[in-house]
Amino acid sequence: MIPLPILNWGVMAVSLFNTILMLWLGLTILLNTERRTWGVWLTGGGLLMSGAFFVSHTAIFGYGLKAISRELDFWWRLGWLPVIILPFGWYLAMLWYSGFWANLEGDGARPLRRRHQPWLLLTTLLSLGLLVLLLLANPLPTYTQVTQLRLSATPTVANIPLMVLLYPAYIILCIVLSLDALRHPAPSERMMGEVARRRAWPWLMAASIILLLVSLLVGWIMVWIVLSARQRDLTGLYGSMTRAVTWFDLIISGLIAAAVICLGRAIVSYEVFTGRTLPRRGFFRHWRNVVILAAGYGIVAGGSLTFNLRPIYSILIITVSIAPFYALFSWRSYVERQRYIAQLRPFVSSQRLYDHLLSPTTELPDMNILLPFGALCADILGTRLAYLIPLGPLAPLVGPGLAYPNEKTELPDVTCLTAEFKSPQTMGMALDAARYRGAIWAVPLWSERGLIGVLLLGAKRERGLYTQEEVEIARATGERLIDSQASAEIARRLMSLQRRRLMQSQVLDQQTRRILHDDVLPNLHAAMLTLSGSGHNGAPVAALADAHRQIADLLHTLPTAIVPEVARLGLFEALRRVVEDELAGEFDEVAWQIDPAVEGQSRTISGLVAEVIFFAAREALRNAARHARRTSSQRPLCLKITATWEGGLGVFIEDNGAGINKRGRANGGSGQGLALHSTMMAIIGGNLEVASAPGAYTRVTLWLPEGGILADPSSS
Secondary structure, X not given: OOOHHHHHHHHHHHXXXXXXXXXXXXXXXXXXXXXXXXXXXXXHHHHXXXXXXXXXXXXXHHHOOOOOOHHHHHHXXXXXXXXXXXXXXXXXXXXXXXXXXXXXXXXXXXXXXXXXXXXXXXXXXXXXXXXXXXXHHOOOOOHHHHHOOOHHHOOEEOOEEHHHHHHHHHHHHHHHXXXXXXXXXXXXXXXXXXXXXXXXXXXXXHHHHXXXXXXXXXXXXXXXXXXXXXXXXXXXXXXXXXXXXHHHHHHHHHHHHHHXXXXXXHHHHOOOOOOOOOOOOHHHHHHHHHXXXXXHXXXXXXXXXXXXXXXXXXXXHHHXXXXXXXXXXXXXXXXXXXXXXXXHHHHHOOOOHHHHXXXXXXXXXXXXXXXXXXXXXXXXXXXXXXXXXXXXXXXXXXXXXXXXXXXXXXXXXXXXXXXXXXXXXXXXXXXXXXXXXOOOEEEEEEEOOEEEEEEEEOOEOOOOOXXXXXXXXXXXXXXXXXXXXXXXXXXXXXXXXXXXXXXXXXXXXXXXXXXXXXXXXXXXXXXXXXXXXXXXXXXXXXXXXXXXXXXXXXXXXXXXXXXXXXXXHOHHHHHHHHHHHHOOOOOOEEEEEEOHHHHHHHOOEOHHHHHHHHHHHHHHHHHHHHHOOOOOOOOOOEEEEEEEEOOEXXXXXXXXXXXXXXXXXEOOXXXXXXXXXXXXXXXXXXXXXXXXXXXXXXXXXXXXXXXXXXXXXXXX
């Protein structure tokens, strides 16, 4: 047989354990909530009230079950207030969690409301009635009356105290209704709410079932005490019942501790009450530490109180116990900090892009975003697989996308997902894993220019859920990777093209000097000598004509330095000047299909943006003039220029010439010019696309959406 002091020690330890856990959970919910709604206050306040109950419970056991004093009567009555309120509060919290008050469209929450409305009214009346009886009618026996088994002094019905009749039925009804609400929840409104509910549901169900068992035991104990009180011929009956009452108290407190652990596990696994998803495993670690601390503190403090140690020894024991725990906690915090720093390093380490751009090598290396993308997937998200797929105007600069863990894996088609993401407020959506190569969640990536990509995530390695914090980190990182890759590619292209232009300029300068020095100047000098003599008739004229031709050809090959006045003439009028003056006679037929309204709207574009579009269009026109004509065909070379305005400005330049070969270049062209202008179009928020069929046509499309158009302030 277990000695009574050991039982008291167990009761004190479990009571202190429950006090710490309930107070910690209540404060955690209230302090970490995103919006303090009434449901949050109900849940957090209920847990704090539960902690207050175990404060009174610990105080009563600290005095001893057989002690009689006014202070015990105070703790006894104070403890009964949460005892009456908490069952109804648990029922309300489960209704709130199950979506009873959710603002769902259609018939989402209607079945739950229809089934529980009458029961909610009944339990409300019962709880209010019990509170009125407790506070006004005073049907509750004092602690002294209970220890002396003088229960006849309280209001009774058929010699049974009124509280004994009402309270067991009331608490059992509340817990049974809570179980029913958990079994038939309404759809969730939160991100990944259904998955979160499935993960938290077993823990909440387990907590409710344990509380139902506690309710049955409490009702049975109350009936047992009433029946025992009728044995008035037994002297000191309560004293003989002390061991049994202690056992009952230890069992009930232990069951409540198990319910609290289940509730805490539901909260820290995937947050279900505060409206904010708790950080990944952060609160789980804190919860685990609090459970260990509460257990250790309860055992030490409960033992010192039970065995009536001198206060100095109790303080020393608790101090010595807490110091190692705090040292271990500090050590774990330092280890976690080191781990976070290691995880952060791939995102803040330099890609040495500046050094690469200024390196003397001809070929510039690409920016490596595989390292931070792999760190995001492996260390931050803990995902089994992921796909980063760029979309929109930045896609040509970023490339085809990334896959984790195997970068050679074929990317899934996400064209049908773009219509689902209509605003940056959309955090994500669930996916069919079979359709999207194992991905179960899609996170849209946005910038000021609109949708720039989508991040597809597979299941987590630890079979957990993606919390809101993780999705936000993944979204911000994905947007940064796409933007960084596009910026690096823009810088790489511009630097590469600038180097080529410098080299071409140097070659041109050397060629110019050589021609002027070796050919033109000697010819002119010879002409001068010839003219100074006599007897020569047409030779001087021919020499001067030949020099004139060479100089004219040289000037014709030099690039023009005249910047067209796009702002004064307008975009399309400036393009007409290019076709009529610079490219005169290059095309057999030119067709302009530009509506006057579109031409008028184009004048609202800022000067910088208009110049970028103009130079890109002029490059396309020059390419058509230089490379489109087929020498082996007598087919006329036709040029068609079209402009539309549907959600933005579209300029289409198409010729029926030789087209582009399999290498993606026009005959005799390098393709560097269009690459430069494609980069410039991406900078202003547009894009440049080339479509061609060899021997049939070439079409260059310039597109600038309204979101990328900078209105000219002077036009308003």
